Amino acid sequence: MTPDLLPSELTAGVLMATSFAVLLTMTLALIRAALGPTVFDRVLALNMFGTKTVLLISVVSFVTGRSDFLDLALLYSLMNFIGMVALLRFTQYNDFGGSVAAPGESETR
Amino acid sequence: MIVLEIASYFFLIAGSIFSVIGGIGLVRLPEFYSRMHGGGITDTMGAGLLIIGLLLLAGPTLTAFKLFVILFFLTVTSPSSCHALAKSAISHGLKPQLDVENDIELPTISGGNPE
Amino acid sequence: MTLESVAGLYNYWVVIFLMMTGFYIVLARKNLIKSVIGLNIFQTSVFLLYITMGKVEGGTAPIVPPAIAAAQAHAAHGSDAGHAATPHVEGAHEVAHAALQHGGELASTTTEIIYSNPLPSVLMLTAIVVGIATTALALALVVRIREDYGTVDEERILELDRGE
Amino acid sequence: MTGFPIIRIITKLLIPYILLFAFYVQFHGDYGPGGGFQAGVIFASGLILYGLVFGLHAIKKVAPPIVIEKCMALGVLIYAGTGVLTMALGGKFLDYSVLEHDVLPHWHVPSGQHLGIFLVELGVGITVTAVMTMIFYAFAGRKQV
């Protein structure tokens, strides 16, 4: 480990507390995703879970002192958005290829 | 320097409190549209404050730039997908439960996507 | 079964739990898409097993931190003019030490940086992308099966094959 | 997704950054986490996001299947071609050290290994992007029976 990159004791303590708060939130989101009576509850929980993962990665990269891994957090936020769009498209149109997209056209359903 | 650290502690702790509150709201609130409020709190206040705290901790480096980009992505993507979710829910006929005392005719929120 | 060995082995047990969950899904569920998902979980647990083996206690990721890397490159360019000669491993150590002393604020570290093993990472990295390609192949087969049999249920497909 | 104008706008806003990020991962892969496989997947996800939001015909205009099809093989060709190039220069197959003094002697490439890894990762990236995009086309272009 590279000692110069590590945060000080107090900072590390605060970062650990923060990461536990984020983990707790992730657990709560997981509970909602498992319970979720409707589709939309689950998708909402998934969205929130993705955001929390981004935060967890950022905080953990500060704890371990390798903050050059923040690229990963960036990627997670992008992938979360793509997954959300795919789920929305699936719940709304239930197909992926259709010609629903041309501006001015009316929707197929 | 120490001021910055204390400020960052403040932001980090505030952000974690907001995310936990939002998480509790997501689990305990009665129906979808109010749960969305809980999700919104964690996605904006929680995430925003946490990343601002980390920004203060990072100082003016490449790390700070990356954090700023992450903040930008989060603030752009998360509320818009929440919006799309709500819109999709309304067009699927999921009606918000309104706690109304009298028997007033409910405002027609559910007619979002007439086809 | 001491506490020490529990602390040393629980990672493997979690991996085995995940692996068995995937296996159970493949065995117990009849839906073909669900089976593919079970295979995916199994696959991911294998990735995790390999990555777990590569971790070294107190190590960091096998990417040289930018500050040290810059110092190292500088030192390397300074010392041996041509790249043609193949330096020995001791040479590399000296370069690393020189880099540590070179990079001003890093001078206080007498301990060397420990890196985790990069080899499992490399193996799994390619395996993930190959895995998604083969998963896509499996899903394509599922789509074709659905088109020909009208169902993705294993038992139903077997019944149709028997001609009922 | 005509029902979601905000998603359309946000997607238009995001896609350049996704593609830029993919290039960053591709060409910065020697220095940080990343490389051809990851960059290919990210680039393909950018294209897939466009396809999801604006429809298959729009993405087929941007990335025509005929071109993408050729790119699938082009990546492997670049990879293997690097190996053949090193053989032609007198080294072993995929032994990048010989690239150092013979190819581009006036350009200040740090070393032959750097150049070789760059070319190889480029090939991997092209193949992975093309294959993922083609798989998406194949799945999305199919109608439900």
Next chain:
Amino acid sequence: MNLIVFALLALLAITAVAIAQLRELWAVIMFTGIYSFLSASWMIILDAPDVAFTEAAVGAGISTVLMLSTMALTGKAEDIPRKSSVVPLFVVIVTGATLVYGTLDMPHFGSPDAPVQVYPDPSFVERSEADMHGLPNVVTALLASYRGYDTLGETTVVLTAGIAVLLILRKNEDEQDDTAPLARNKSS
């Protein structure tokens, strides 16, 4: 740090069980995305950022899209359980117990004397410092240079799988759903 890992592993196990238990397929696919995010987070803590990068991009992005599009093509079939799940459970428990018994002789987690760490001596990190003239990412160096043949093979496998998917799924433009004679009388 250990506590974070414990919490992550617990979440991972819960997600896996949820995937096994849930009936609605699209919810299962959603949980697969969560599983992928979680395992990628664990990979970062286990010092493999490159793998985490790939896993996050593949598992949460492409894999979700592919599975959802497959579902869109196959219909929202519910996953009906078999009549008896005792036999699979028994098989799984026996296999798992055997594997756990096998781990008892494994080197402990993170031990630097494990065969994995000792065998290529000197390790690739030190070797690449000498060979690669200051290429910081050892994983990339290994992937593209030391194991160049292997990566060429993997790329070819990806290409082959892509071609196979195209061969299976591609239709001509004019040829519309004239396959599937069985499907018609079943689904009607």
